[in-house]
Amino acid sequence: MGDHDPYVPHDGFLRWAEHTRGAFTVQVFEGGHFYIEDQVQNVARSILRDLSAFVPRPPARHPLAREAGT
Known part of the structure; x- marks a missing residue:
């Protein structure tokens, strides 16, 4: 949400x-x-993180596991 949204x-x-x-x-x-128009990258980052x-x-x-076939 936008911190200054007058509607929500x-x-x-x-x-x-x-x-x-x-x-x-x-x-x-x-x-x-x-807000999304000016925050596209930040919103995308937030969605990807979630x-x-x-x-x-x-x-x-x-680290001590052997490779397959060795």
């Missing part, structure tokens, strides 16, 4: 949490109702 008050935005069973976070960006929590990571390889 902060407490109104928080009500979106009522529509999910999962975790809900709010990211506040500098700007008004169309989505990365759902990407499975490959298992860590133990």
